[in-house]
Amino acid sequence: MSDLIFHHYPGSPFSEKVRLIFGLKRLPWRSVHIPVILPKPDVVALTGGYRKTPLLQIGADVYCDTSLISRVIERIAPEPTLYPREVAGAAQILAHWADTTLFWAVVPYVMQPQAFPFIFKGVPAEVIQAFGTDRAAFTAGMRRQTPVDAKAQLHSYLAWLESQLSDGREWLTGGAPSIADFSVGHCMWYVRRASNMAVILEGFPRLSSLADRVLAIGHGTSEPMSSAQAIEIAAKSTPRPCEVRPGMGFEAGQSVTVCANDYGTDPVEGVLVGLSDDEVAITRTDARAGTLVVHFPRIGFQIKAAKPQA
DSSP, rough: SSOOOEEETTTTTHHHHHHOOOOOOHEEEEEEEEEEESSOOHHHHHHOOOOOOOOEEEEEEEEEEHHHHHHHHHHHOOSOOOOOGGGHHHHHHHHHHHHIIIHHHHHHHHSSGGGGHTTTOOHHHHHHHHHHHHHHHHHTTOOOOOOOHHHHHHHHHHHHHHHHHHTTTTTTSSSSHHHHHHHHHHHHHHHHHTTTEEEEEEEEHHHHHHHHHHHTTOOOOOEEOHHHHHHHHHHHOOOOOOOBOOOOOOOOOOOEEESSSSSSSOOEEEEEEEOSSSSSEEEETTTEEEEEEEEEEEETTEEEOOOOOO
């Protein structure tokens, strides 16, 4: 049985990114389906409040955000690599752009009323309304594009990607797949979920072929697991050792909060046990899940000293 426990739900685009990476690496994994909207008591038990999807759990270590999850999977299974040495920098820059700028053109373009019969097929109207209410709170304070602006921007972005492939290359950064293909691929997967909205891809045959290749990789081999079983595994496990590098602005053992700086900004409080240019790790204790270490990437997240309790 695999040690990789993946917390996700089928319609999550960032989850699709990681599912495809499991397929590339031919890794077995355990699948925990989590709620699409609040409440998420078992997710909060593991993370302390962070509720973005997906999460990767290995014992009592919980990894947040797919940029970090991808690197963790790479450490476990280095081949085939997501970061080919000669293009690693360009691949990561392109992946970051796709996960942020491209994704936030895709979402408002796809999530229009005319797409709901495809995206929410068979879902009761009250559930769709609850989803909208949840996401409105989740992205409160974030300025989202109008559908008209999103369509125009998305069309330009698709043209850029089509141009990147114009020399006949099979993958975005060369002759082998990289993290960039999976970040762009999950965005294309999300557009294709609504066939009436996917017409925007028709003028970009090279990009559409790329999406076909990425999605053909598949998800590897998984077996279902309940969230209760995942919490039990965490409670019986010991987190891996971490290190706080000197000169990083915070000290080991310091009480801190970590939160995303774009949306879903719920802060997670804990004791700092790991810090580098790439990652921050805090330890916390939950009544059910025991002592855990929650890991976040540095890019896209903010660390603050926790306020003393009155």
